[in-house]
Amino acid sequence: MPAEPNAAPAYHHGDLRRVLVDAATAIVAEEQNWEFSLREVARRAGVSHNAPYRHFPGKLDLLGAIAIKGFVDLRAAMLAAAQQSECIEEALIAIGAAYVAFGLDNPARYRLMFGTALAASRAALPYPVGEAAAGSHAVLLSVIAQGIAEGVFDAPPDDEEAAAIVALAAWANVHGLVLLLLDGLSVVPPVPSLAERVGRILLGGIKRR
Template identity: 35%
Template sequence: MEQDSPLRERLIDVGVELVLTEGTAALGLREIARRAGVSHGAPRRHFPTHHALLSAIARRGFADLGGRFAAATATAPSPRGQVRALGCAYVRYALEHRGMFELMFRHDLLDSEAHAGTGQGAGGPETIGQQPPQLRESTIPLFRMLVGLVSRCGATGDAEVVAAALWANLHGVAQLWAWGSLPLVLGPGHAAGVERLVDAALDAHLGPEQG
């Protein structure tokens, strides 16, 4: 008889592969089960709701993003350089893994309290009072990392507010670039536009870099 843990991990592995190659629309329970080679009811042994499985898949994305942040900031010579490295890594991740990025920031997964005891979820009827998704546990540490770096940059004002505004700016850059809006308005002469936009965001929220 197959052990629970390997099956659980295989279901997540399949979900990660699906979202990276086919996008969020492919992440149905039945399709994940079919690709994993198990019955359509098997995922319920480990993920009582569709949201629980999607949350587990999205946590893999946050783990990957966190690893990229650590690698990108490891060699940066200053707090500002680390913020820049983090910002570039964030935007690049969004552009390279659009399906996963979209899943990671779905409001219905981030807002775990909204699904506590509602009785309904994306995958059908849910058990009332069951444990909801916990993506906040993945997002908040990454935001705290940004807040810490912003505070070390000596930004004027509340470091949390400045970090939140900078994050919103970077997220907007990622989304608008992915949609083609920014390449359209900037034109073909801005091939390195993403990094320049990250620099502009840092200047706007942290002030110009001091020579």
């Protein structure tokens, strides 16, 4: 017998969590905030209003899952950009551009990932969220480490603190650019080449002379 037109879709065991995260992520993208209720997410997902509690004891847990998915998506975009680059300098430019593109394409999700809605500081993030954030940051650290090892970036080899500072400078560069553009504070319009041009200025500052 065919399903009734308005019947809620049936999900296989283990699929409900993904469906709920996707539904909540879509709401965040549409509303540009995360003021939704779990009941609204359940309605969007086509499940009972109690269903979200099977996977998420509270709304904060669901927000964490949205952030985790965001960091996973960001990491994938940065990895793809790095792998398509011909040299380490271009890899740094490419992952920076991918980072900025992700932030501009996902404004509310980006603010959730890097704001204080989940924790007062990065160190205080719930473990799964912090682990996902570290995974995306590891792409940048890997590029910086390779550039230092190749003698391209100006930092002592085998100096983890120096590498972390170079990575911090690169991160501040793209993170600041994303927020300036999202908040309408940039005096330069967000043309497609802007992230690359800003990245090349950074590159000029960290390359070994």
